[in-house]
Amino acid sequence: MPTFDLASVPLRDxxxxxxxxxxxxxxxxxxxxxxxxxxxxxxxxDAPVRVDVHGSVGYYCAGMNAEATVTVHGSVGxxxxxxxxxxxxxxxxxxxxxxxxxxxxxxxxIEGNASSRCGISMKGIDIVVKGNIGHMSAFxxxxxxxxxLGDAGDALGDSLYEAKLFVRGEVKSLGADCVxxxxxxxxxxxxxxxxxxxxxxxxxxxxxxxxxxxxxLYHFNIDNVDAY
Amino acid sequence: MAPPARSIxxxxxxxxxxxxxxxxxxxxxxxPRQSATFDExxxxxxxRAAATGIYDIRGAGAKRKVPHFDDLLFxxxxxxxxxxxxxxxxxxxxxxxxxxxxxxxxxLKIPITIAGMSFGSxxxxxxxxxxxxxxxxxxxxxxxDGGMTEEERGHSEILVYQYLPSRYGMNPHxxxxxxxxxxxxGQGAKPGGGGMLLGQKISDRVAEMRTLPPxxxxxxxxxxxxxxxxxxxxIKIQELREITDWEKPIYVKVGGARPxxxxxxxxxxxxDVVVLDGMQGGTAATxxxxxxxxxxxxxxxxxxxxxxxxxxxxxRKVQLVISGGVRNGADVAKALALGADAxxxxxxxLVAIGDNDPRWEKEYQALGTTAGAYDxxxxxxxxxxxxxxDPELMKRVDPVAAGRRLANYLKVMTLEAQTIARACGKNxxxxxxxxxxxxxxxxxxxxxxxxxxxxxxxxxxxxL
Numbered sequence: 001m002p003t004f005d006l007a008s009v010p011l012r013d014x015x016x017x018x019x020x021x022x023x024x025x026x027x028x029x030x031x032x033x034x035x036x037x038x039x040x041x042x043x044x045x046d047a048p049v050r051v052d053v054h055g056s057v058g059y060y061c062a063g064m065n066a067e068a069t070v071t072v073h074g075s076v077g078x079x080x081x082x083x084x085x086x087x088x089x090x091x092x093x094x095x096x097x098x099x100x101x102x103x104x105x106x107x108x109x110i111e112g113n114a115s116s117r118c119g120i121s122m123k124g125i126d127i128v129v130k131g132n133i134g135h136m137s138a139f140x141x142x143x144x145x146x147x148x149l150g151d152a153g154d155a156l157g158d159s160l161y162e163a164k165l166f167v168r169g170e171v172k173s174l175g176a177d178c179v180x181x182x183x184x185x186x187x188x189x190x191x192x193x194x195x196x197x198x199x200x201x202x203x204x205x206x207x208x209x210x211x212x213x214x215x216x217l218y219h220f221n222i223d224n225v226d227a228y
Numbered sequence: 229m230a231p232p233a234r235s236i237x238x239x240x241x242x243x244x245x246x247x248x249x250x251x252x253x254x255x256x257x258x259x260p261r262q263s264a265t266f267d268e269x270x271x272x273x274x275x276r277a278a279a280t281g282i283y284d285i286r287g288a289g290a291k292r293k294v295p296h297f298d299d300l301l302f303x304x305x306x307x308x309x310x311x312x313x314x315x316x317x318x319x320x321x322x323x324x325x326x327x328x329x330x331x332x333x334x335x336l337k338i339p340i341t342i343a344g345m346s347f348g349s350x351x352x353x354x355x356x357x358x359x360x361x362x363x364x365x366x367x368x369x370x371x372x373d374g375g376m377t378e379e380e381r382g383h384s385e386i387l388v389y390q391y392l393p394s395r396y397g398m399n400p401h402x403x404x405x406x407x408x409x410x411x412x413x414g415q416g417a418k419p420g421g422g423g424m425l426l427g428q429k430i431s432d433r434v435a436e437m438r439t440l441p442p443x444x445x446x447x448x449x450x451x452x453x454x455x456x457x458x459x460x461x462x463i464k465i466q467e468l469r470e471i472t473d474w475e476k477p478i479y480v481k482v483g484g485a486r487p488x489x490x491x492x493x494x495x496x497x498x499x500d501v502v503v504l505d506g507m508q509g510g511t512a513a514t515x516x517x518x519x520x521x522x523x524x525x526x527x528x529x530x531x532x533x534x535x536x537x538x539x540x541x542x543x544r545k546v547q548l549v550i551s552g553g554v555r556n557g558a559d560v561a562k563a564l565a566l567g568a569d570a571x572x573x574x575x576x577x578l579v580a581i582g583d584n585d586p587r588w589e590k591e592y593q594a595l596g597t598t599a600g601a602y603d604x605x606x607x608x609x610x611x612x613x614x615x616x617x618d619p620e621l622m623k624r625v626d627p628v629a630a631g632r633r634l635a636n637y638l639k640v641m642t643l644e645a646q647t648i649a650r651a652c653g654k655n656x657x658x659x660x661x662x663x664x665x666x667x668x669x670x671x672x673x674x675x676x677x678x679x680x681x682x683x684x685x686x687x688x689x690x691x692l
Contacts, residue, residue, distance in 0.1 A: 063471065064399075104439070
């Protein structure tokens with residue numbers, strides 16, 4: 001297994017090696033040590049490789065990931081898995097702001113807490129946070145699912161489009177046009193599947209509340225101006 | 229004895245009897261006086277707001293009169309400097325963008341690029357026409373908010389991919405097949421503003437590209453979801469470079485607001501190219517109040533930006549692209565003389581491919597407007613088939629013929645800029661300099677930093 005020691009190897013070498021993985025490549029498992037808070041670690045991967053990062057990283061780890069499974073054995077800075085297309089990203093520690101921002105697909109699992117704006121503008125990604133999430137999470141979220149086992153901060157789902165939000169704990173407040181919705185059987189099935197994929201064994205779908213868009217802001221109306 | 233005559237002051241148009249001579253005459257009528265403050269447009273806007281309860285949204289850029297390139301003149305050659313022979317002595321027009329960090333800089337034949345305009349706001353045939361025209365003329369075109377379409381990628385030899393706050397359609401595959409990446413922080417029509425694409429333009433295809441339901445109003449965010457400030461931007465640019473293996477030039481586009489600091493901060497953040505868009509720069513859909521009241525005129529943006537580059541020792545190393553109201557070769561030459569490396573056109577390019585063409589006058593009138601003034605680009609009813617997603621209307625754009633017109637126009641602009649450069653004795657348009665210019669007004673003199681015509685006075689820089 002190739003190991004990249006970022007204490008001595010430039011970040012560019014790591015990312016270019018990951019980009020060079022083609023179909024039928026022999027090496028599909030990589031290890032990164034001493035990331036020391038580096039930004040843009042393992043970004044732009046477009047192959048079904050496995051990357052294990054030992055330590056904490058800075059901004060945009062696994063950004064625009066496609067197909068790869070990236071596991072960070074530590075915490076991550078802002079924008080982990082931003083604009084992810086597919087694959088899986090697992091954070092063993094906590095995540096800073098904008099986790100999974102604008103993600104189109106794949107699964108992001110945060111085993112600790114996530115800070116503010118988790119899932120902002122998400123476009124199809126599934127995000128499972130085992131701890132709590134901060135304020136303004138799922139702002140303008142368009143599609144995908146955000147699952148939170150803990151609590152959510154202020155203004156959850158503000159200006160939400162079609163993303164589905166599931167929170168097991170308390171929600172400090174809902175943002176504009178975000179409302180509590182009925183949990184139907186198809187939602188319970190969806191949630192059960194997401195929890196299983198994220199390796200969650202100590203939570204049941206029935207314990208969660210679903211939130212979604214009231215769709216009142218889908219067409220501009222001057223009488224809604226107080227909500228803007 | 230008769231009483232002395234009195235002067236009579238009256239605003240009445242009724243007959244007045246002059247007492248002294250017992251004469252009568254009719255006062256000249258006072259013409260109806262329209263208020264300069266409450267002019268016809270203002271009154272109509274008050275009535276419209278009262279009737280509809282919504283602010284006016286429209287396309288295009290600022291329509292108010294502001295100091296512009298028309299307020300500058302070239303001095304030309306004279307005894308102290310000699311001109312180059314037109315058609316005989318070469319005058320280069322090529323420009324290289326992005327050599328600071330990118331492994332594969334952009335090389336353009338002409339210093340005029342096509343600005344970012346989205347599929348969604350523009351029809352597919354219009355985007356194709358822009359790509360075809362730019363390619364024929366040897367320059368680049370740019371995607372917009374809504375992602376990259378096959379029409380524009382397939383027909384654009386050099387395509388700049390915009391990285392916008394909404395991230396609609398953003399994906400690494402398109403990022404890699406772009407020739408350059410433009411991180412859009414703002415635009416001249418609305419520095420600090422987002423966008424709203426109204427539901428009537430959200431066809432199934434547009435909706436799919438943006439991952440949103442068809443037919444709903446789509447808001448474009450005013451700031452990026454995953455970074456704030458120049459320190460974050462530097463890291464974001466690093467990420468984009470890492471994803472694309474440091475191949476692509478990275479532009480940063482800002483609206484004209486604080487050009488000195490925005491340029492300096494873009495350079496600090498690692499940009500290869502700074503794109504600076506003044507308030508005459510167009511938009512697909514923004515509030516009228518925003519377009520007309522926020523931002524700086526293009527003319528006022530250039531010198532502070534150039535000064536920032538010079539102060540950092542980065543002039544000509546980080547390229548400066550100016551946009552917002554560039555219409556002809558004289559505008560191009562003036563922008564370059566003030567220190568820009570290239571210009572970008574949007575509105576003018578749309579006109580070249582048929583926007584606001586008088587041939588559709590009857591239809592413009594049916595929409596309550598007239599050719600040349602049509603700016604409801606967000607409504608999707610463009611008679612010219614350009615700012616629409618209506619399948620029937622967009623058939624009116626023949627991408628091949630429209631692309632040819634755009635290429636013609638770009639070549640004419642280039643020839644005009646060369647003509648002026650030769651007259652100033654320059655063998656490359658980049659050799660034009662502020663010393664070649666004078667200003668026709670004090671305002672333009674102050675903004676452009678060139679002397680008022682016939683004087684050596686630059687307000688704020690030289691003595692009275």
